Amino acid sequence: MRRGLAGALLLSALLVLYIVAVADRGLALARTGEPVGVALGLAVLVLPALGVWVLVREWRTAVTVQRMADELQREGRLPVDDLPRSPGGRIDRAAADEAFATARAEVEGSTDDWGAWFRLGFAYDAAGDRRRARESLRTAARLYRRA
Template structure:
């Protein structure tokens, strides 16, 4: 299933980048008209293309950093990255179980605020609880802390 998600992300990124290229081409065409309207539209399309490209690149980079942290936990034989929670028939974690897991992760972060692994698990707990904003904040904190923590390999 992870391969399917990676393929979908790659496909989505590729389609978006193709659309950005089409926008850039249209922007250049508009700029070449040498009319006030054409130049205005060309500048607007250029700004939109640059902003979209920047956002896509940042999202892909963010996803790759999360994947690196997950693989690092796996390499350290930290089985906590495979949390087993009850699921509904549709595959979603019930709200009560998500809230309990998030509370456990918050307690772990409070006990060990300098451990990137706890922040990574908290990011996952927030995501399971469908709190994307806090998940992103926790993952950023985990990434920052992981950069200052040496990689350990199990014996």
């Protein structure tokens, strides 16, 4: 098992335990019968619902991203992390910016190509923009599921 997968499973299990504990507290408050307790209990139950939604969404995206990576690898189109690095392991900023410009141009040329969005996600990651990297991978996953 990959180390990253083991870590994700462990964190997901901890989140599920937290969700169950919070849901239990919310239900206990709602069962008090007191108007304030019921209102607080229902409000607290929003958190577990949100947690389940986020957990399912992230796992669904992760599974789809892995399927995309497997398909790109079979086709020989998987992005290769060959950017120059400093002795400390940091990616050279100029090289990351150049790779990003290439990936962005590819997406602009074909906005419906999930593979282009996948590569853009990794270019964003190399450039240090994790939020946009996740957004690009979510877009790629959405397009991949439609294909």
